[in-house]
Amino acid sequence: MQRGHLLTEQVNPNSLNLDQLSNLELVDLFNQEDAKVLSAIATARESLATAIDLTAAALAKGGRLFYVGAGTSGRLGVLDAAECPPTFCTDPDLVQAIIAGGSAALVRSSEALEDSAEDGAQAITQRQISQHDVVVGITAGGTTAYVQGAIRAARQRGAKTIFVACVPVEQVASEADLEVRLLVGPEILAGSTRLKAGTVTKLALNLLSTGVMVRLGKVYGNRMVDVAVTNSKLHDRALRILTELTELERDQAEQLLERAGRKVKLALLMHWTGLDPREAEALLAAEGGQLRQAITEFRKTTAPASDSAATAPQT
Structure with a gap:
């Protein structure tokens, strides 16, 4: 499929004159478009709830949660995984992130590395992912070969898999056990999925990890009673x-x-x-x-x- 046909790559008709807007008009337009993020989360509510159940069940039995992504999607996975130990006093191995290009990709663009399905599969093998684990593939446009390869390899090793994307299934399919489709529409800046797609992905990961930790007993009422007292x-x-x-x-x-x-x-x-x-x-x-x-x-x-x-x- 040509990237131009993907929902995340289409031109947003509401921002055709983006370079001619005043700063105030630009802020207002962003605000209007970002409102679609919450609607996308609401539409995906059932799949997100299922993702929480699936992941919590695996972790309660000794499994691990892995986020896999490239570029912005990979960095969001790293961010969510890094926040779990201080917030919920989890072992750093419980929630992990795999990003194409490794730690260097956190601060420097390495988009070319996302095109290798073999590298994604190899990362799954290196982490010794098994049938006890859950792998969440994150890719705004759905076509990232690194993520697709990781999902395929994880399924072959018996892990449960979740595919998070901002395009409909009919545009890009996956082999994952569960689909979470966050349809926020075209970006204000065409193709820049660090915008609405990035925001909605962050919200979805917030929901997933927090919901899982609630199910695992790391919250009482709305207090983080497993907080790590480290500073x-x-x-x-x-x-x-x-x-x-x-x-x-x-x-x-x-x-x-x-x-x-x-x-x-x-x-x-x-x-x-x-x-x-x-x-x-x-x-x-x-x-x-x-x-x-x-x-x-x-x-x-x-x-x-x-x-x-x-x-x-x-x-």
Whole structure:
């Protein structure tokens, strides 16, 4: 198929006079076009929800999540993967990104490297991707050979595969198990998929990774209770979570956090159950790291809360 026929390569009739617009008119046009991004996410809601379920199930059984892309799509995958360890205290190996051209492609354009399906397949082999893993191929126009080759190789190795693209299936098909089509239409600057296509892809990856981590028990209410306390900002966030969800003063919350080995989720369970760190850790492990389930199980298997235990808020 000729690239000119792809939705992402077509000319946007609303911006034919882009070079003649005032700055204010340009800003307004971008705003109008970017509104289509949210509509595209809404249209893809069912496939995004399925992607969350598919990925969470794999990761809960010891699998890994891999993003594969080239250019802007690859960089967005790298960004999302890099944010998971500090936000959800995940092992860096749990969510990984594969970008055509490697780390050098993060800061310097390497578009020619996206044309090799063999390189994409080789990257899958190098990461020893297996039937336990999930591979998300990201390609705005859908035709990126590197991504197509990676998806094909991942399926051959038994992995679950998800294809994220901004063109309809009838324009570009894939061999993936699940399709996520984010149809934002032609770009204001024809073919520049770092614009709407990039924005909608970022939103989709936000949804996927956050939804997966919610399913894995790394969120309580809307708090990131598995936050990695690795700097002063995150230490402050951890203390705010503890003081907001308990009746503790900040100095008491700090003492509790230290007793829990700087693990916010463990600290909350200790506070609400009166268990010591070892007992609370064992209970969390038995409930798959799910704080809410651990609290429910504690209440079912123990006598009414003693004076040493507090009541968890009904979030």
